[in-house]
Amino acid sequence: MEIRGKLALVTGGSDGIGREIALQLQGSGADVIVTGRSPDKLQAMAALGFGTIAGDLSTAAGVDAVVDGVAGKPLAILVNNAGVGSDYELDEPATLDSAAHCIRTNLDAPIALCTRLLPVLRAQPEAAIVNVTSGLAIAPRAGGSIYCATKAGLRSYTQAIRHLLKDSNVHVIEALPPVVETNMTAGRSGKKMSAHDCAAEIVAGIRSNKREVNAGMVKLLQTLHSISPALARRIMIGF
Known part of the structure; x- marks a missing residue:
């Protein structure tokens, strides 16, 4: 699709992969709105010319704030990027709150935004939904069971709505990053892809109307x- 002149919304766009996606969409000529939870990071993005919406997507109020923030605007690119990890431990019921927070942010919120923003996307000459999952949506690792479950769920949802929208103007893309150098992965050892390079592959996928963007080692x-x-499952389960 032609990115120049389009209005894009990037959730979790004030940090990490989302920030790089926002910067590169802007560099390609799009008008970009980002969402986030940190006032300081949102202020920094606003200083760079981005529209900003404050909201915690693990809450209904946060989702409402995002929907209200783009109301009446010709939104053409929705990038569901916001995501969090989980401190869930199988034998610790106290960690169920963390698990629920992860599920609401990583799975419930993208579903809600796709559903509620679809009418405005349909109203544009061409539009795209980009759901950012993970290589762990293909094969999980034991140490991140809830996170992997949310990304596998979003992968399944993305594949299903792609079929439902196949005859429409809304192109559905799944982006699958590997381990990327972000605040979420700080402290993890091993090779990590830069957020800039990961975002570059995702933006290229938007431009070329790919169905899936397998970034870095996910290929x-x-x-x-x-x-x-x-x-693949045997290798990844202990990763």
Whole structure:
């Protein structure tokens, strides 16, 4: 799709991958609105020419704030990027609150935004929904069971709505990042993709109307999974 002149909304767009997506969409000529929870980070984005919406997407009020913030605007690109991890431990009921927060942010909020913003997306000559999942949506790791479940759920939802919208003007893209250098992965060892490079692949995917953007090492994971799903699962479960 042609990005120049489009209005884009990037959730979680004041930090990490979302910030890089927002910057690169802006650099391609889009008008961009970002959402976030940190007043300081949103202020910094506003200083760079971005529209901003404050809201915690784990809450109904936060979702309402985002929908209200783009009301009456010709939204053409919705990037559901906001995501959080979970401190869930299988034998610790006290961590269920963290699990619920992760589910609301990573799965419930993108579903709500796709549903509630679809009418305005349909009203544009061309539009795109970009749901950012994870390589862990393909094969989970034991140490992030709730996070993996939310991303696998969003992957399934994305595939389903892509079929439902196949004859419409709304193109549905799934973006699957690998481990990326962000605040969420701080402290994790191993090779990490830069947020800039990950965002570049996602924005290129929007431009070329891809169905899936397998960023970085996820390309290899997808290839392995296509050959042997069981092997991919065995490798990733202890990752």
